[in-house]
Amino acid sequence: MKHINLLVLLLMISSIAFADGGGNNLTIVIPNVKNRSGNIEVGLFNKSTDFPKENKQFKKVVLKAAPNTKYTFKDLPDGEYAIAVMHDENADGRCNFNMLGIPKEGYGFSNNVRPKFAAPSFKSVKFSLTNNKTISVNLIY
Template identity: 50%
Template sequence: MKFLIIYIVLFLGIFSDENPRENPSETTKLTIQIDNIAVLDGTIKIGVFNTDIDFLEENATIRDYSLTVTSATEIFVIDDLPKGEYAISMYHDENSDGVLNRNFFGIPKEPYGFSNNVKPKLSAPDYKDCKFSFAKNDTLKIRLIH
């Protein structure tokens, strides 16, 4: 009889969709350290992308965040992002007008940055250059470009 109970428990455990090693109540956090903030005013707008389709296009983000600037280095924690592959873009909206101001040639006049600290040369970076894997608590350091 003991063996029958053990077999039943093992049989049910095989078909259970729960993973005993994962605790669903635990959240995975992505901490972003933003450096090289020159103007202690305005907000930093952060966009999270999960595909190269429409990367950096307006309304193509899967998450958007905003952070009020108070120091030369800011820390922002994202705790609602599932594990996966992502790319981050951000800009410092120094004048709080809600847009990344650009000059006549389309070059940003306000500081900006990307995951992996990609520095664009003659055009915007590609998703593949900015992407990173997020599977556990992690910290990204992004240095704003002026």
């Protein structure tokens, strides 16, 4: 009987501690997707050393391309984050470049940073998340 009472007490304490879901929601809106071809890949990064490396995202989602694409990451802890988005028009899972090294597919970053000759730094695209937030990322084609 003591074990059951202890189990019930622990369940009650854990439900109180996590009653609010334990985190923030972050909604990403991509308003200028130019067509419905392929996929939209959204990478959420929380470490400067991982940004914007493939397969180093804190969280990643692949969505069917559509105008005004939107996605919500749920229950994120407070912290600093950065977003990288790619319109993978041919759905091959990578960003394709022309002979000069310029992306042939749409891409974008949080804070709508427009990089010059290389990917932007984490510092330039990071934002703080302490409450629910909506961020718009405009793609560069």
